[in-house]
Amino acid sequence: MDSLDLSLPAPELTVVLCDVESVSGSETALADLVESALSDVPHLSVDRDGDTVVARTSLARAERVVVAGHIDTVLLGDNLPCRVEDGRIHGCGTTDMKSGVAVALRLAAHLPAPNRDVTYVFYDHEEVEAEKNGLGRVARDHADWLAGDFAVLMEPTNARVEGGCQGTLRADVVLRGHRSHSARSWMGDNAVHAAGEVLRRLAAYEAEQVEIDGLVYREGLNAVGISGGVAGNVIPDECVVSVNYRFAPSRSEDEAATVVRDVLDGFDVRVVDSAPGALPGLSHPAAAAFVEMVGREPLPKFGWTDVARFSALGVPAVNYGPGEPSVAHQREEYCDIAPILECEEKMTAWLS
Ligand SMILES: [Zn+2]
Numbered sequence: 001m002d003s004l005d006l007s008l009p010a011p012e013l014t015v016v017l018c019d020v021e022s023v024s025g026s027e028t029a030l031a032d033l034v035e036s037a038l039s040d041v042p043h044l045s046v047d048r049d050g051d052t053v054v055a056r057t058s059l060a061r062a063e064r065v066v067v068a069g070h071i072d073t074v075l076l077g078d079n080l081p082c083r084v085e086d087g088r089i090h091g092c093g094t095t096d097m098k099s100g101v102a103v104a105l106r107l108a109a110h111l112p113a114p115n116r117d118v119t120y121v122f123y124d125h126e127e128v129e130a131e132k133n134g135l136g137r138v139a140r141d142h143a144d145w146l147a148g149d150f151a152v153l154m155e156p157t158n159a160r161v162e163g164g165c166q167g168t169l170r171a172d173v174v175l176r177g178h179r180s181h182s183a184r185s186w187m188g189d190n191a192v193h194a195a196g197e198v199l200r201r202l203a204a205y206e207a208e209q210v211e212i213d214g215l216v217y218r219e220g221l222n223a224v225g226i227s228g229g230v231a232g233n234v235i236p237d238e239c240v241v242s243v244n245y246r247f248a249p250s251r252s253e254d255e256a257a258t259v260v261r262d263v264l265d266g267f268d269v270r271v272v273d274s275a276p277g278a279l280p281g282l283s284h285p286a287a288a289a290f291v292e293m294v295g296r297e298p299l300p301k302f303g304w305t306d307v308a309r310f311s312a313l314g315v316p317a318v319n320y321g322p323g324e325p326s327v328a329h330q331r332e333e334y335c336d337i338a339p340i341l342e343c344e345e346k347m348t349a350w351l352s
Pocket of ligand 1 (some may be wrong): 070097126156
């Protein structure tokens with residue numbers, strides 16, 4: 001194929017986009033098509049970094065919003081070319097997230113004078129290790145390209161608004177003892193037994209529910225692994241309890257670490273890694289107008305998503321897209337046509 005036809009209705013465009021394979025690391029052909037199609041649109045200016053394409057209107061509006069989606073997919077799983085049956089498109093990438101990309105491309109091409117300036121971001125490498133993520137790379141190298149008052153990431157949400165996302169922190173609790181022969185256990189100091197108090201505190205901890213902009217984020221602090229032991233006849237001298245804390249986006253990573261250290265006061269707590277959450281920002285006028293336009297109760301996002309990258313740049317962000325999240329990454333991936341049309345209609349109304 002040598003060009004994308006952005007006059008196709010969004011469901012047909014979804015099929016075309018899916019049939020251009022773009023497993024993570026092989027996005028160049030699709031990025032080329034997106035770049036050239038958007039470069040032909042007179043009201044947009046287009047930038048490119050690697051296989052990320054950024055297009056924007058420059059109308060000096062009071063607000064700028066960002067509409068973003070990744071163009072890569074997971075491995076194909078014998079699920080291409082697309083098949084359309086009974087109002088449903090079957091194929092790899094239909095739900096996650098080329099239906100959302102199709103809607104964004106249609107908005108980019110067909111809204112020459114939106115009521116808010118819009119930056120459209122189509123990025124690479126979302127479905128792989130975080131350090132390759134195209135949005136992260138652009139945030140590092142061209143943060144100004146992502147500037148805005150509010151962002152909509154068109155990941156699959158079944159056409160509901162899912163606001164912000166929780167942060168995550170992993171820590172190891174290292175328990176030390178003294179090794180001895182188990183036949184003379186009184187000469188040792190059992191590190192595995194010392195884990196008992198750690199587990200007791202974690203089990204007794206009551207995780208908080210934090211309300212932000214009307215969304216209730218439900219936290220969790222849990223042991224997710226334990227390792228220790230030397231041999232069947234040895235009193236163990238080391239035991240490590242791995243802990244995961246999912247925290248509300250109102251807490252910073254440092255505050256999250258403090259919560260874990262307070263609960264496990266007196267123990268050797270080592271933070272292994274952490275990622276901040278993202279505030280939903282639903283009180284911002286652009287966001288409030290967006291939620292009202294969608295017309296359904298917004299939900300909190302519990303998992304970690306790329307909205308956190310926008311939040312880190314000071315841009316509140318939500319997830320909203322036509323796909324069915326439960327079939328993402330599955331061999332049987334599909335997307336219904338009705339929510340694709342609904343998302344396009346609502347996004348168009350919001351921006352008009
Ligand atoms: Zn996705």
